[in-house]
Amino acid sequence: MEKSGGPPEYQPAPTVAYQPQPAGQMYPDMQQQAPQQTVVIQQPTSTVTTVVTQQPTAMVGWSTGLCDCFQDVKSCLCSFICGNFYYATLATRMGENCCVGCSGYGAGCVPGGHMAMRSRLRGTHGIQGTICDDCIMASFCLPCAMCQLSREMDKLGYSPNC
Structure with a gap:
């Protein structure tokens, strides 16, 4: 081997016969694997809807009229x-704080207390009327409305007055 400043001499590569593989068999020794996918199957669920039908209760009127104050003289005088x-x-008889009752006659502890008490009694016991009616009674007929409220509470079995 001679040493010279030129590039080394390389032997030519041996000739290899190439046979193309049929399509899909490029690498016969390797199996193609499909990419893995996670599949979530949601099981069907059944929904049961229960419908409760309640017959509306019939609304009743007040057991006594607004101007029937003399049916209960004690509540009228009080x-x-x-x-x-x-x-x-x-x-207090309705289970409320006594200050709710202070709204009568301008004491002003709880504005609208009488209206709230009438509305609560009506709603609880299915008595006909509206909040507007309650507001008018509290504004213009408070003593008579208090008597009516007391008589209704007596009829419904609330604890008696002191």
Whole structure:
């Protein structure tokens, strides 16, 4: 081997016969694998809907009229003579704080207290009327409305007045 400053001499590569493979068999010794996919199958569920049909209860009127104050003279006198105290007593009978009853006659502890008490009693016991009616009664007929509320509570079995 002679040493010279030129590039080394390379032997030519041996000739290899090439046979093209049929399509799909480029690498016969390797099996093609399909990419793996995670499939989530959601099982069908059944939904049961229960419909409860309740017959509407018939609304009833107040058992006594607004101007039937003399059917219960005690509540009539209490509402006209010492209205705030009587009003606090009615609130206590309904299970409310006595201050709710202080809204009568301008004491102003809870504005709209009488209207709220009438609305609650009506809603609880299915008595006909509207919040507008309750507002008018509380604004213009408070002593008579208190008497009516007391008589209704007596009829419905609320604990008696003191």
